[in-house]
Amino acid sequence: MKILVVNCGSSSLKYQLIDMDNEQWIAKGVCERIKVDGTIKGSTADGRSFENDNAPMNDHTQAFSYVMKALTQGECKVIDDISEIDAVGHRVVQGGWLFNKAELVDDSVVEGIRELCDLAPLHNPAHIQGIEGCFSVFGKDVPQVCVFDNAYHSTMPDEAKVFGVPYELTEKYHCIRYGAHGTSHKYIAAEVARMMGRDDLKLVSCHIGNGASITAIENGVVRDTSMGLTPLDGFIMGTRSGSLDPSVVTYLQEKEGWSPKETSEILNKKFGVLGISGVSSDERDIQKAVTEGNERALLSRKIQRYQIRKFIGSYVAALDGVDAIAFAAGIAENTPSLREDVCNHLSFLGIKIDEAVNNATFGETKKISTDDSKVAVFVIATNEELMIARETKQIVEKL
Ligand code: ADP
Numbered sequence: 001m002k003i004l005v006v007n008c009g010s011s012s013l014k015y016q017l018i019d020m021d022n023e024q025w026i027a028k029g030v031c032e033r034i035k036v037d038g039t040i041k042g043s044t045a046d047g048r049s050f051e052n053d054n055a056p057m058n059d060h061t062q063a064f065s066y067v068m069k070a071l072t073q074g075e076c077k078v079i080d081d082i083s084e085i086d087a088v089g090h091r092v093v094q095g096g097w098l099f100n101k102a103e104l105v106d107d108s109v110v111e112g113i114r115e116l117c118d119l120a121p122l123h124n125p126a127h128i129q130g131i132e133g134c135f136s137v138f139g140k141d142v143p144q145v146c147v148f149d150n151a152y153h154s155t156m157p158d159e160a161k162v163f164g165v166p167y168e169l170t171e172k173y174h175c176i177r178y179g180a181h182g183t184s185h186k187y188i189a190a191e192v193a194r195m196m197g198r199d200d201l202k203l204v205s206c207h208i209g210n211g212a213s214i215t216a217i218e219n220g221v222v223r224d225t226s227m228g229l230t231p232l233d234g235f236i237m238g239t240r241s242g243s244l245d246p247s248v249v250t251y252l253q254e255k256e257g258w259s260p261k262e263t264s265e266i267l268n269k270k271f272g273v274l275g276i277s278g279v280s281s282d283e284r285d286i287q288k289a290v291t292e293g294n295e296r297a298l299l300s301r302k303i304q305r306y307q308i309r310k311f312i313g314s315y316v317a318a319l320d321g322v323d324a325i326a327f328a329a330g331i332a333e334n335t336p337s338l339r340e341d342v343c344n345h346l347s348f349l350g351i352k353i354d355e356a357v358n359n360a361t362f363g364e365t366k367k368i369s370t371d372d373s374k375v376a377v378f379v380i381a382t383n384e385e386l387m388i389a390r391e392t393k394q395i396v397e398k399l
Pocket of ligand 1: 208211212238281282283285329335
């Protein structure tokens, strides 16, 4: 079975064609600058690649037609005909109060995603265009499945979900913690259970990329997660604020004259590591700046690592114990010093990191704690695309 996984961002569309017989990817790529001008680049597992900087695309539906061309024609052709694709799995950022599991796409699912656009104004409209792009290419012959980023978190108890907001408003606007990165945390939990040979685990899962979240998981079920109504909550990220005293927001709004829309844009795009350092949102640029002695880059790093440690500590309390901690995504998979810094300050939990293994682990799944560590610590090479393809397969097989 071949499954095409589609991930529509606000101005990008990432794709990956996966052979589910061996769970290996066959081809992948990304369309960028959608609605601006349009570029597409891609590669194949057997080492071919292409790049087209002149690919005008007005929306994700048009971007999708470039993807189909890339898979069936030219230097990165991997299939003769689109009929070789058995199903499409879409990553959907916000399933809100309407979806708590993956769903086969039909008109009511599309309407539901539309209804939730207020909660994910950049992403949900793009997902709908991606789905429409698929319908225009495949008609109704190829099943499409939506895998929602918040679905895995829907099991959280009310005390973790409900904010200190008047309950009438919570109910009226469905204003609760939904979380995000659920597909990644689910993959991480499954990998840790596989590595430890048991799934009755108290796990703190840290997905730390440009966007970042930490999740408390018990026996495979989410108990709490750091992202909230939207991905802004939690700890500082590349460009997002993370949790703030709410009066910081109203105070700055008044002082700077920001409208609610501007405030949301600024909190999402100009705060966090970028805002503190004034250098960049990208961890590699921060590493370079820290080496060059840039004080604000160093401050942003210290804040990020301190906040991660605080979240882990609070989730150990939420879980009343911890068996394993996992680090995943772009920054945590590739930055041994972050893992060491965070874990060395959690020594009261009996955590011991194997320094040599930690320093040699980049982007691969590995245990980095010593055998006598009281808590097992892992780096997990997270794979959201594969998880989406697995959930898509599960639904499609039953049709
Ligand atoms: P997202 O999916 O949220 O965009 P990723 O999980 O791809 O995020 O992570 C992107 C982050 O990972 C960037 O800050 C980038 O600098 C960092 N990163 C990627 N590769 C490395 C590396 N080799 N060393 C350090 N940081 C890295």
